[in-house]
Amino acid sequence: MANYRIAPSILSADFARLGEEVRNVVTAGADIIHFDVMDNHYVPNLTIGPLVCEAIRPHVQVPIDVHLMVKPVDRIIPDFAKAGANIITFHPEASVHIDRSLQLIRDHGCKAGLVFNPATPLHYLDHVMDRLDMILIMSVNPGFGGQSFIPEALSKIAAVRRRIDDSGRDIMLEVDGGIKIENIAEAARAGADTFVAGSAIFGKPDYKTVIDAMRGQLAQV
Numbered sequence: 287m288a289n290y291r292i293a294p295s296i297l298s299a300d301f302a303r304l305g306e307e308v309r310n311v312v313t314a315g316a317d318i319i320h321f322d323v324m325d326n327h328y329v330p331n332l333t334i335g336p337l338v339c340e341a342i343r344p345h346v347q348v349p350i351d352v353h354l355m356v357k358p359v360d361r362i363i364p365d366f367a368k369a370g371a372n373i374i375t376f377h378p379e380a381s382v383h384i385d386r387s388l389q390l391i392r393d394h395g396c397k398a399g400l401v402f403n404p405a406t407p408l409h410y411l412d413h414v415m416d417r418l419d420m421i422l423i424m425s426v427n428p429g430f431g432g433q434s435f436i437p438e439a440l441s442k443i444a445a446v447r448r449r450i451d452d453s454g455r456d457i458m459l460e461v462d463g464g465i466k467i468e469n470i471a472e473a474a475r476a477g478a479d480t481f482v483a484g485s486a487i488f489g490k491p492d493y494k495t496v497i498d499a500m501r502g503q504l505a506q507v
């Protein structure tokens with residue numbers, strides 16, 4: 287079986303009890319904590335910033351994967367690195383200098399990645415494959431949790447999987463949006479190895495039951 291990772295998105299957690307929520311979801315089997323940063327400019331929603339990342343950092347031993355839905359990108363990167371982020375991804379069309387933003391993330395000791403919205407072309411990968419640790423394919427339009435998976439994302443995941451395999455590099459391929467027990471295997475078959483799930487996990491009373499069921503689906507791929 288491939289090395290699959292489940293990355294609960296805390297966007298759907300109870301923010302009044304966030305420390306307890308992240309501890310519980312890691313105990314339930316989360317491999318990564320997915321941290322959605324929205325700025326009410328690049329996306330029409332406002333969420334959490336470096337202060338909250340710093341606050342949850344002592345509560346989790348797994349990597350924190352910061353998904354920046356912000357524009358501009360660069361000035362917030364050092365703050366997230368200092369706040370304990372391990373992986374930082376951003377949307378290429380939100381950065382003026384993509385290569386510089388990727389380098390900034392790496393210079394601050396974090397893994398770096400690009401995020402593709404459903405209608406963002408993959409040509410942004412052309413000259414930066416050697417600088418990527420993660421490629422994130424959005425299977426919803428960014429801005430909100432709880433949306434339905436867009437099936438066209440599957441062919442895009444497959445195209446990225448080919449590009450990663452051709453590169454010979456160890457790049458995580460993450461899918462984000464509408465992932466649940468019923469469709470996680472499809473995303474894995476298309477080539478994803480890292481699965482963000484917000485509402486599907488935090489919307490249920492028992493996180494372990496959901497994560498175990500997701501792993502059960504992945505075991506059959």
Ligand SMILES: O=C(CO)[C@H](O)[C@H](O)COP(=O)(O)O
Nearest residue numbers: 428429431432463464484485
């Ligand atoms: O980046 C995001 C939205 O922009 C979230 O990570 C994503 O939507 C997760 O939530 P859900 O699993 O409920 O779709």
Ligand SMILES: [Fe+2]
Nearest residue numbers: 295322353462
């Ligand atoms: Fe996300």
